[in-house]
Amino acid sequence: MSSDPRIRKELKECGPDNGSGVFAVPVGDDIHDLRGEILGSEDTPFQGGIFNIEIKVPVQYPFEPPKMRFITKIWHPNISSQTGAICLDILKDQWSPALTIKTALLSLQALLCAAEPTDPQDAVVAEMYIKNRVEYDRKAKEWTDTYANPSVNSGKIQRVVEMGFEKEKAVKALEENEWDEEKAVNALLGM
Structure with a gap:
C-alpha cells in the first residue's frame, strides 16, 4: 500500500500558513522529497531565525520515520554544526506510525527550546552548553543571525x-x- 495519500494529507495540515511555526512543502513534484521550515521560538537564541530542514520520506512511511537534517547551519548540542544531522529519539527508535511530519517538525522546534546536552550530536557544542552557557547562547544567537x-x-x-x-x-x-x-x-x- 502506497504512503502517498497519507503524505498528501499531512502536507495539507502543515502548509505554510498553518499558524504552528513549522511547515513542509514538496521539492518539485516528488512528495517524498520535502523542505521543512521551523521558526525559532521567542526567548531562545534562535528567536527570529528561519531554519530549513531537508526531509526525505521513505517508501515505508509511516512505518519508518522521515529522515531529516538541518540545511540551515545551527549551533545546538543535538544538531551537527557540520552536517545538520539531528539526534532526536522520535526520528530513530522512538518513531511511531501515529506521528506525522508535522509532529516531527514540532518536536524539532521543541528541541531548540530544550536541548539534551547529555545525549549530543555535536560534542563540542554540548561541552560549551554545559560548561559556559553564556558563551553558548551568544554563539547560538550569532549563528542564528548569520545563517537563519x-x-x-x-x-x-x-x-x-x-x-x-x-x-x-x-x-x-x-x-x-x-x-x-x-x-x-x-x-x-x-x-
Whole structure:
C-alpha cells in the first residue's frame, strides 16, 4: 500500500500558513522529497531565525520515520554544526506510525527550546552548553543571525563584497570580527 495519500494529507495540515511555526512543502513534484521550515521560538537564541530542514520520506512511511537534517547551519548540542544531522529519539527508535511530519517538525522546534546536552550530536557544542552557557547562547544567537536570518547581516556582507572581496571570505571575516565591518575589512586587507 502506497504512503502517498497519507503524505498528501499531512502536507495539507502543515502548509505554510498553518499558524504552528513549522511547515513542509514538496521539492518539485516528488512528495517524498520535502523542505521543512521551523521558526525559532521567542526567548531562545534562535528567536527570529528561519531554519530549513531537508526531509526525505521513505517508501515505508509511516512505518519508518522521515529522515531529516538541518540545511540551515545551527549551533545546538543535538544538531551537527557540520552536517545538520539531528539526534532526536522520535526520528530513530522512538518513531511511531501515529506521528506525522508535522509532529516531527514540532518536536524539532521543541528541541531548540530544550536541548539534551547529555545525549549530543555535536560534542563540542554540548561541552560549551554545559560548561559556559553564556558563551553558548551568544554563539547560538550569532549563528542564528548569520545563517537563519540573513537580512540582519546581509547589508554588511554586501558592502564588503562590493569592495571586491569574495562573499565566503567576507562572511568569514565578519564572523571572526563580531560583524564589525571596519575590523573585517582590515583583516581582509591584512592590516
